[in-house]
Amino acid sequence: MTRRMTVQNKLAAGHRFFPHCGDGINIMEKRISIPVGIESFMARTMVCKKCGCYALTPEVRHAMDEWGRKFTKNIIEPQPVFTETAHQFAEKMSMQYGLKRVPFFRVLTAFYLSRIVNRDDFLELKNYYETHVSKRFLNEGARSKVSVPIRYLMYRKLQTFSEVWKIPHSKVIEEAVLFGLTVLSSEKENFKKLKTISESLHQYIADVAQAA
Numbered sequence: 001m002t003r004r005m006t007v008q009n010k011l012a013a014g015h016r017f018f019p020h021c022g023d024g025i026n027i028m029e030k031r032i033s034i035p036v037g038i039e040s041f042m043a044r045t046m047v048c049k050k051c052g053c054y055a056l057t058p059e060v061r062h063a064m065d066e067w068g069r070k071f072t073k074n075i076i077e078p079q080p081v082f083t084e085t086a087h088q089f090a091e092k093m094s095m096q097y098g099l100k101r102v103p104f105f106r107v108l109t110a111f112y113l114s115r116i117v118n119r120d121d122f123l124e125l126k127n128y129y130e131t132h133v134s135k136r137f138l139n140e141g142a143r144s145k146v147s148v149p150i151r152y153l154m155y156r157k158l159q160t161f162s163e164v165w166k167i168p169h170s171k172v173i174e175e176a177v178l179f180g181l182t183v184l185s186s187e188k189e190n191f192k193k194l195k196t197i198s199e200s201l202h203q204y205i206a207d208v209a210q211a212a
């Protein structure tokens with residue numbers, strides 16, 4: 001009974017279980033291995049014996065972040081695909097900031113995931129860019145992939161977006177990069193919102209380039 005109460009209390013404290021695990025009967029504390037890219041993080045947490053899902057509590061998340069920040073190596077290396085036109089434009093833009101193309105792709109991805117996807121008007125922006133990006137960057141030239149090594153903190157952002165929208169990491173990077181390139185190439189367009197975003201993107205890239 002006491003144990004059951006403990007489980008219920010822990011569940012109430014924001015644990016993430018599927019609805020059918022919520023009665024607490026199949027749930028026990030266990031040491032588990034959580035996959036993080038090609039690495040695994042060992043944690044003690046509440047696990048459902050029935051379906052294997054586990055609670056990613058704020059404590060577990062915090063411990064995982066501490067562990068992940070210490071990693072100096074890359075933990076995933078997605079391979080997004082871009083057309084020749086997109087590659088060339090990215091090359092031109094990255095050179096303006098003194099960045100190489102791959103780090104530039106990472107900056108555009110970071111900007112997208114930290115400044116764009118949480119906006120209230122995200123869907124409007126996504127819709128706008130999707131109609132424009134196809135004209136500019138998707139239909140011209142051969143497609144080729146590029147390896148983008150990713151470290152822990154960006155992995156966490158990619159992973160969250162990838163889970164919400166159910167698309168692989170490489171597709172998230174493609175979407176983020178194409179959004180960034182569209183913004184950078186749309187400066188003369190008469191969409192006020194985009195102008196503001198473009199200014200903040202320029203500043204963001206400049207800050208990163210300066211720190212690099």
Ligand SMILES: [Zn+2]
Nearest residue numbers: 021048050051
């Ligand atoms: Zn379950």
